[in-house]
Amino acid sequence: MITEAEPGEAWIIQPGGQASAYQFRGVPGVGGGQMPPDVVLGRV
Amino acid sequence: MSTVDLTGRVALVTGGAGGIGAAVVRRLARLGASVAVLDLDAAGAQRIASAAGGIAIAGDVTDPAVLPAVVAQVEKEFGRLDIVHLNAGIGGGQTGIDALDVARYRKLVGVNVDHVVYGLCAAVPALRRAGGGKIVITSSLAGLAAMPSDPLYTLTKHAVVGYVRAAGKALAADGIVVAALCPGFVDTLLLGAAKEEFVAMEFPLLTPSDIADAPRR
Numbered sequence: 692m693i694t695e696a697e698p699g700e701a702w703i704i705q706p707g708g709q710a711s712a713y714q715f716r717g718v719p720g721v722g723g724g725q726m727p728p729d730v731v732l733g734r735v
Numbered sequence: 736m737s738t739v740d741l742t743g744r745v746a747l748v749t750g751g752a753g754g755i756g757a758a759v760v761r762r763l764a765r766l767g768a769s770v771a772v773l774d775l776d777a778a779g780a781q782r783i784a785s786a787a788g789g790i791a792i793a794g795d796v797t798d799p800a801v802l803p804a805v806v807a808q809v810e811k812e813f814g815r816l817d818i819v820h821l822n823a824g825i826g827g828g829q830t831g832i833d834a835l836d837v838a839r840y841r842k843l844v845g846v847n848v849d850h851v852v853y854g855l856c857a858a859v860p861a862l863r864r865a866g867g868g869k870i871v872i873t874s875s876l877a878g879l880a881a882m883p884s885d886p887l888y889t890l891t892k893h894a895v896v897g898y899v900r901a902a903g904k905a906l907a908a909d910g911i912v913v914a915a916l917c918p919g920f921v922d923t924l925l926l927g928a929a930k931e932e933f934v935a936m937e938f939p940l941l942t943p944s945d946i947a948d949a950p951r952r
Contacts, residue, residue: 696871696914699903701879701896702949704918706939710949713879713917715900733905 742767745813747805749796749854750823752779754923755873755916758943759820760787768818771809775823796823797845802857809861816861821854822873826925827888840887847891855902859911867910872899873946874915892917918946 696702700712720726746763750756751772757779763770764787774780777793784791790812794801809816825846828839851872862868877885878892896915903913920926920933922940933940 696869696912698907698912699900699914701874701899701915701917703876703879704916704941704946704949705876706919706941706945733901 740767741818744768744817745771745809745815746818746820747771747773747809747816747858748820748822749773749802749850750873751820752776752783754925755918755921755943755946756820756822757783758947759822760784760789762944762947763818763820764788769813771805771812773805773823796850796854797842799849799853802850802853806857806861810864815865816858817865817868818871819854819858819862819868820871820873821851822871823850824873824875824925826927827885827891829885829887832886843887843891847888848894851895851898855898855913859906859909862911863909868912870902870906870911870913872913872915874899874917876917876919878915878917916946921946 697712702710703713704710726732741763744767746768748756748760748763748770751760752774753776760770760772760783770784770787770789771792772780772784772789773792773794773796775793775795777791780791780793792805792808794805796802806816823846825843827843855870858870862870872895874895875892877889878896882889896917899913899915906913918941920938920940922930922942926933
């Protein structure tokens with residue numbers, strides 16, 4: 692897992708199965724679909 | 736199974752004297768990495784480190800001065816740091832939702848949350864100097880789902896997952912991968928007396944090696 696993980700992933704490991712990255716659901720945004728500023732999203 | 740070659744890479748594992756941490760140390764060593772084992776249990780750390788051809792460091796991860804000093808020691812010893820597994824953790828031990836043992840709570844947050852923050856902040860400059868790297872943090876299934884028997888443990892493990900998700904995005908541009916491990920119930924000392932219940936109902940438990948060696952689906 693250490694060698695294969697991607698940024699920000701949370702890996703679930705259960706008996707009898709292989710590890711897999713948890714798929715987080717998004718949260719509702721504002722009406723109209725406008726996104727917050729890039730500075731808040733860590734894009735700058 | 737991964738066939739990655741970590742020869743020439745240097746790793747640090749906290750809580751490496753037993754359980755998941757010791758299994759991770761063994762896996763990293765098998766892949767060729769030089770490994771530093773940090774644990775409160777000095778003798779245990781020495782035993783695991785010796786078997787892995789690494790070094791042992793005794794220290795309390797809740798002390799904000801310890802992880803910066805350990806990272807500096809590892810860089811001095813090996814010349815670089817590439818992989819950090821912040822694995823040290825404890826159970827909540829909560830006996831009721833309103834039965835707060837403040838000392839126990841502070842220790843829980845100290846090990847499960849503060850240590851992760853101290854470790855990440857100490858490691859990032861070293862990983863940048865190495866040109867990038869990986870930080871893996873042991874959370875739990877309780878970091879994604881509620882564990883009603885231990886809300887405080889659930890609190891700390893959710894905190895870890897949130898921190899990983901945010902820090903992972905923030906550090907990706909530096910070539911630093913931050914990720915969390917969320918195992919189900921693992922056969923370690925953390926299970927405590929509950930282990931008897933799991934055994935009685937023949938509930939499948941993970942082994943520490945299952946965690947360390949888990950291939951990606």
